[in-house]
Amino acid sequence: xxxxxxxxxxxxxxxxxxxxxxxxxxxxxxxxxxxxxxxxxxxxxxxxxxxxxxxxxxxxxxxxxxxxxxxxxxxxxxxxxxxxxxxxxxxxxxxxxxxxxxxxxxxxxxxxxxxxxxxxxxxxxxxxxxxxxxxxxxxxxxxxxxxxxxxxxxxxxxxxxxxxxxxxxxxxxxxxxxxxxxxxxxxxxxxxxxxxxxxxxxxxxxxxxxxxxxxxxxxxxxxxxxxxxxxxxxxxxxxxxxxxxxxxxxxxxxxxxxxxxxxxxxxxxxxxxxxxxxxxxxxxxxxxxxxxxxxxx
Numbered sequence: 001x002x003x004x005x006x007x008x009x010x011x012x013x014x015x016x017x018x019x020x021x022x023x024x025x026x027x028x029x030x031x032x033x034x035x036x037x038x039x040x041x042x043x044x045x046x047x048x049x050x051x052x053x054x055x056x057x058x059x060x061x062x063x064x065x066x067x068x069x070x071x072x073x074x075x076x077x078x079x080x081x082x083x084x085x086x087x088x089x090x091x092x093x094x095x096x097x098x099x100x101x102x103x104x105x106x107x108x109x110x111x112x113x114x115x116x117x118x119x120x121x122x123x124x125x126x127x128x129x130x131x132x133x134x135x136x137x138x139x140x141x142x143x144x145x146x147x148x149x150x151x152x153x154x155x156x157x158x159x160x161x162x163x164x165x166x167x168x169x170x171x172x173x174x175x176x177x178x179x180x181x182x183x184x185x186x187x188x189x190x191x192x193x194x195x196x197x198x199x200x201x202x203x204x205x206x207x208x209x210x211x212x213x214x215x216x217x218x219x220x221x222x223x224x225x226x227x228x229x230x231x232x233x234x235x236x237x238x239x240x241x242x243x244x245x246x247x248x249x250x251x252x253x254x255x256x257x258x259x260x261x262x263x264x265x266x267x268x269x270x271x272x273x274x275x276x277x278x279x280x281x282x283x284x285x286x287x288x289x290x291x292x293x294x295x296x297x
Contacts, residue, residue: 001039001042001043003071003072003075004035005035005036005038005039005042006039006068006071006072007025007072008021008025008027008032008035008036008039009035009036009039009047009064009065009068010065010068010069010072011024011025011032012032012036012048012055013057013061013065013068016054016055016056016057017055018032018033018036018055036048043060043064045058045060046058046060046061047060047061047064048061073139076092077278079091079092091119091120091121091280091281091282092120092121092122092123092282093120093121093122093123093142093143093280093282093283093286094122094123094125094140094141094142094143095122095123095124095125095141095142095143095144095145095286096124096125096126096127096131096132096135096136096140096141096143096144096145097124097125097126097132097144097145097146098126098127098128098129098132098145098146098147098148098198098199099126099128099198099226099227100147100163100199100200100227100244100246100247101145101146101147101269102124102126102145103126103227103247104163104244104246104247105145105163105246105269106124106145109286109289109290110122110124112289113285113286113289116285116289117282117285120282122286125140125141128148128194128195128197128198128199128225129146129147129148129150129197129198129199129202130148130197131197132144132145132146132272133146133150133152133155133272136155136272136273136274137152137154137155137274139274139277142273142279142280142282142283143271143272143273143283143286143287144271144272144273145160145269145270145271145272145290146199146269146270146272147162147163147199147200147203147244147267147268147269147270148198148199148200148202148203149202149203149206150270150272153275154274154275154276155272155273155274155275156272156273156274156275157270157271157272158270158271158273158287158291159268159269159270159271160268160269160270160271160290160291161268161269161291161292162266162267162268162269163244163245163246163266163267163269164244164245164264164265164266164267165200165203165204165207165242165243165244165245165264165265165267166242166243166244166245166248166259166262166264167181167240167241167242167259167260167262167264168234168240168241168242168243168248168251168252168257168258168259168260169189169234169239169240169241169257169258169260170234170235170236170237170256170257170258171255171256171257171258172237173240173258173260175189175260176258176260178260178261179261180261181260181261181262183208183211183213183262184211184213186208186213186218186262187213187217187218187219188219189218189219189239189240190219190220190221190238190239190240191218191219191220191221191239191240191241191242192220192221192222192224192230192233192234192238192239192240192241193218193220193222193223193224193230193241193242194223194224194225194226194227194230194243195223195224195225196223200227200242200243200244203267204242204264207264207265219239221233221238221239222238222239227243227244227247230243231243231247231248231251231257234257235251235256235257240260242264271287271290273287
């Protein structure tokens with residue numbers, strides 16, 4: 001049994017598809033199949049059911065998977081510790097961020113980090129606040145970046161510069177000339193909102209609650225899973241939305257959106273890391289950089 005065989009097995013188990021696993025591993029399908037067969041021969045058990053082109057974990061395979069993943073995680077940690085000893089001359093950093101941060105904030109930070117530490121390989125995944133927290137908790141990400149509130153004992157949270165939520169509507173909206181909107185009037189609007197679990201939705205609902213308004217009383221035409229989908233529906237006339245000023249800026253400048261006069265508090269973004277896991281020098285360096293000035297606008 002070799003580490004390479006364990007890596008191949010874990011990837012096949014994740015995708016349950018030889019070709020997709022081969023693509024992620026940058027191997028040929030025949031090499032992946034041969035590796036799995038060699039591991040099964042070494043263990044003396046069948047790890048996958050093979051029915052035509054479909055595969056599934058056997059009972060033995062399902063039991064073996066968490067052990068293989070634990071070994072691979074320990075190897076990755078050992079590699080991280082050794083990389084730290086080289087003074088950030090090599091290594092890996094896994095990041096996960098919510099959509100607003102990943103699409104409108106993270107890019108410049110990644111560029112600055114790469115200029116300083118060009119030998120550190122950085123991977124980025126995107127999810128909503130709930131998904132990012134889960135990835136950090138599971139050790140799938142060294143750092144997570146979210147705009148929503150996360151209160152978990154296993155996650156250490158650090159504030160970083162953020163953005164401001166704004167109320168926007170299509171340029172033709174009948175309230176476009178309004179000079180003031182009372183919070184209770186929001187119940188008269190039709191909204192297009194991000195899905196539950198997103199930081200944007202969470203912060204907006206907290207602001208409503210602070211004004212004594214029940215978020216469930218809002219008229220919500222659609223819940224959509226991305227900022228871009230929300231803005232597209234709003235521009236088409238489906239309703240108003242509350243969204244990051246970073247996200248809305250291009251539509252406001254182009255005249256496709258209008259900002260309605262509702263004051264919402266600025267919000268911080270938060271960096272998450274696992275409180276009990278090893279915090280690499282690469283992660284510490286990126287976090288220090290992230291605490292610097294945010295994007296100008």
